[in-house]
Amino acid sequence: MANPLAKLLLSLIACAAVSVAQASEPPHVDDPGRIASADRGWAEGIEHRLGAIEATSGIRIALQFHAKSPTAEEDKVAGAYMKGIATSLGIAQKGVLMVYFADDPDWRIWVGDDLTSRFAGKPGSAAELTASGAMHEAKEAYLTGSVSAADARFKAEPGEKSASRRIAIEADTLLDNLCLKLGLK
Numbered sequence: 001m002a003n004p005l006a007k008l009l010l011s012l013i014a015c016a017a018v019s020v021a022q023a024s025e026p027p028h029v030d031d032p033g034r035i036a037s038a039d040r041g042w043a044e045g046i047e048h049r050l051g052a053i054e055a056t057s058g059i060r061i062a063l064q065f066h067a068k069s070p071t072a073e074e075d076k077v078a079g080a081y082m083k084g085i086a087t088s089l090g091i092a093q094k095g096v097l098m099v100y101f102a103d104d105p106d107w108r109i110w111v112g113d114d115l116t117s118r119f120a121g122k123p124g125s126a127a128e129l130t131a132s133g134a135m136h137e138a139k140e141a142y143l144t145g146s147v148s149a150a151d152a153r154f155k156a157e158p159g160e161k162s163a164s165r166r167i168a169i170e171a172d173t174l175l176d177n178l179c180l181k182l183g184l185k
Contacts, residue, residue, distance in 0.1 A: 026089065028054070028062055035065035035102050036171055038164040046171065057184050059115070060095040062086075063171055069101040079130075082110035096182075098174055100167060107143050107174065111135070118182050142181065146174045 028050035029043060037043035046063065054060045070081045082099065086092040097110040111119045113126035120129050120138040129135040150173035154166045178184070 026062075028060070029064075030062070031065040033065065033067050033102070034164070035067065035100065036164055036167040037065075038162070039168065042168050046168075046175070049175070053179070053184055057182075058094070059112075059182065059184065060089075060091050061175070061178070062089050062091060062095065062097045063175075064097070064099045065102065065167070066099060067102050069104050069106065079110070082108055086110040086112065096178060098171070098178075100171070102167075105167075107147065107170065109139055109143065109174075111139070115182060121181075142177060143174075146170070146177045149173050149177075 027047060029037065029047050031037040031043065037046075050061050050063065064085070069075070074081050082097060083092060085099070086095065086097045089095070089097065091097060091112055092110070093112045094114040095112045096115065099108050099110075100106070101108070116126040116129050116135055117123055119142075120134045122129060122134050124132070124134070126135070129138075147170055150170040151166075153173065154161070154169045157165075157169070159165075
């Protein structure tokens with residue numbers, strides 16, 4: 001029979017390893033300029049929600065807010081800029097990246113290759129859906145519809161009408177609609 005102290009020590013080491021692995025995961029929300037997260041309560045809530053979605057579905061959703069759009073050079077190949085970020089986050093295959101560019105103002109979305117048919121609502125590989133234009137059409141409809149719904153929600157909401165609050169509502173609405181599209185609700 002194993003020594004109880006040794007068992008306890010191994011258990012503590014395993015827990016520490018899990019904690020280190022979790023701590024090394026980047027946050028789901030990256031907003032260094034506090035473009036949307038001026039309200040800490042909103043920032044904590046959306047981070048918690050994204051973590052819960054990942055824990056239950058295995059799909060990591062990253063939300064980023066950039067002050068500047070990519071340069072013409074960075075953006076010369078369609079999708080390459082977003083794919084580069086998604087790849088660096090490890091979500092290019094089975095994840096979603098939503099980025100807001102404040103200077104444009106513009107939202108972009110990268111949907112991982114494993115999720116493209118679910119997002120587009122059509123069978124086919126990521127390459128097929130991209131080549132046919134179906135993925136572009138699905139993204140445009142999703143972004144346009146989500147931002148329009150968010151803008152109506154923002155106008156109807158009482159209280160402060162800050163740009164930060166509008167962008168936070170857009171992010172919430174994009175996430176709500178993404179969950180519906182991917183069947184995550």
